[in-house]
Amino acid sequence: PADTRDAARVRSAPAPLTDVARLCVCDLLVAQCDVNCCCDPDCSAEDFSLFTACSVPVVTGDSQLCNQKAAVYSLDVEANPPERIFKLIDQVNPSIFCIHATNYKQALYLKSPEIPTPENFDQLLEKFGGASFRAEPDSWDLDTDAQNPSEANETSRYEFGVPVQTEDAFLRLPSPVVTSWCSDANPAGFLVNQATKCIRSVSVEKCDSIQALSMLFYINSSILASVFQVDITVQSIAVQSLDGMRTLLSSSDVLRLPMVLDDLCINAVLGVNYHITHTDTGEIIEAAAAFVLGAISKEALSIEQSFEISFTQANTQPVLLSGNPGYVVGLPVRAGFQPQGYPSPAAFLIAALALSSNKHSQLTILQSTSTQDCLAAQGARAPVLFGYNMISGCKLRITAAMKCQPLAQTLLDVLKGQSFPEYVASFGNSQAQDVLDWVPITQLHISEQMISHTLQSPCQIPVSLGIEVKWTKYGSLVNPQARIVNVTATVTTTTLKQPPSGRERIIPITSSVVFTDISSPAEPSYKAWPTINIKLPFDFFYPFV
Numbered sequence: 001p002a003d004t005r006d007a008a009r010v011r012s013a014p015a016p017l018t019d020v021a022r023l024c025v026c027d028l029l030v031a032q033c034d035v036n037c038c039c040d041p042d043c044s045a046e047d048f049s050l051f052t053a054c055s056v057p058v059v060t061g062d063s064q065l066c067n068q069k070a071a072v073y074s075l076d077v078e079a080n081p082p083e084r085i086f087k088l089i090d091q092v093n094p095s096i097f098c099i100h101a102t103n104y105k106q107a108l109y110l111k112s113p114e115i116p117t118p119e120n121f122d123q124l125l126e127k128f129g130g131a132s133f134r135a136e137p138d139s140w141d142l143d144t145d146a147q148n149p150s151e152a153n154e155t156s157r158y159e160f161g162v163p164v165q166t167e168d169a170f171l172r173l174p175s176p177v178v179t180s181w182c183s184d185a186n187p188a189g190f191l192v193n194q195a196t197k198c199i200r201s202v203s204v205e206k207c208d209s210i211q212a213l214s215m216l217f218y219i220n221s222s223i224l225a226s227v228f229q230v231d232i233t234v235q236s237i238a239v240q241s242l243d244g245m246r247t248l249l250s251s252s253d254v255l256r257l258p259m260v261l262d263d264l265c266i267n268a269v270l271g272v273n274y275h276i277t278h279t280d281t282g283e284i285i286e287a288a289a290a291f292v293l294g295a296i297s298k299e300a301l302s303i304e305q306s307f308e309i310s311f312t313q314a315n316t317q318p319v320l321l322s323g324n325p326g327y328v329v330g331l332p333v334r335a336g337f338q339p340q341g342y343p344s345p346a347a348f349l350i351a352a353l354a355l356s357s358n359k360h361s362q363l364t365i366l367q368s369t370s371t372q373d374c375l376a377a378q379g380a381r382a383p384v385l386f387g388y389n390m391i392s393g394c395k396l397r398i399t400a401a402m403k404c405q406p407l408a409q410t411l412l413d414v415l416k417g418q419s420f421p422e423y424v425a426s427f428g429n430s431q432a433q434d435v436l437d438w439v440p441i442t443q444l445h446i447s448e449q450m451i452s453h454t455l456q457s458p459c460q461i462p463v464s465l466g467i468e469v470k471w472t473k474y475g476s477l478v479n480p481q482a483r484i485v486n487v488t489a490t491v492t493t494t495t496l497k498q499p500p501s502g503r504e505r506i507i508p509i510t511s512s513v514v515f516t517d518i519s520s521p522a523e524p525s526y527k528a529w530p531t532i533n534i535k536l537p538f539d540f541f542y543p544f545v
Contacts, residue, residue, distance in 0.1 A: 323428020
């Protein structure tokens, strides 16, 4: 039998042996010496004396092994003539994740593919004749010998990107893999919002037996939490007609299973939208699914299914977006800062962002008031709207009784707010965990000199804040998206002297925001034809003029 022959081949397979002294990755020429290739067996001592360096100084086998031999090559340039030095040493892998022994026997030989014969043709056609297939066993995701999902998640909560586990395997989010056909082996990752579309092969006669068309296929397994199991509830059911019109059912308590009715397959799942609620510690506490059911005609051989999953933290307010993905003109510029105690920018806490009275994680500037009094305007902020150049200000009355340092700090708070942000979202829908989507704000300080007629001690106070936002058009020329690439905040200070006793001085304080488009002009996709300077024959267009 075939299994007996395979077993005999495994037992007779030789042990893996890698002689690093015979390995040479720089030996490219056949029966010729490669320049500076110290491991080339075609090179002689005369050739080695002409080498300047060894292009491959160390040759090893599998870098994942814990212990292995390594061939070290070098040149002794002090010798006359220079000669090659070869050493064979034992190399230890410093990584704690390494291979101790290559004892996986099935990897030591290439298994010959099964050739179709009249006896096995039907079996191979059933396995590989469909629209899609996979080489793994059908129960690869149900293998409990390697790791029991309940044991794996008993003492730990979910982290970002970890597959959401269920009783039997993982929470499925079908998606296209190689082709556009649906693959049910795609697990949903924790906190990874996804939206997929794929094609499913169907047959109206067998629609009641196709699991992927039934609502039970997507809600019959409970999600494993740290302590208890969370059932997936049905949030809503919408029925889609053959012409695409959808109707939301008033009750979602009754499951609607697919069935054949008048050459139609009704109650077939066309879309599933998962919504997962979790705590700040990564514990899933609620799971719901919204379904879109529809009818399939007898002529249809396949349907398109759509799947989506989103995550929401409990007891938190949703973060307002300013575009998807690029900024929309007129919406606030989203900003944030890195909280203390978090060494990495990945620890952005969008919900905790605040700029004085700003509660929506926005970049703000000084808001002008009717009194134009800077000391009274402290705390009044206006959001910076994308694409809008803005300017605001107030007036500061300086008297001889004012102290320099408290006045300078008060003006800085008036201009920048209580907590000026450190980062700005490059896109309107940038998420907190996407560190590369946040642009740091460059802060500059410029000092100006102001001459006074008094001889008292000078005082350095901020008088203006200028914010320059550079953005570019990102993506397709048909639908470009606005993306912020650089933000600079410049604080201008002025040196002035306090007025004499009994007198006062009025100084204007200003804030401004300027948006600059730095997009490079689009290059045409065509090139002009070259000009050819030739003279045509006089009768070239005959009989036309």
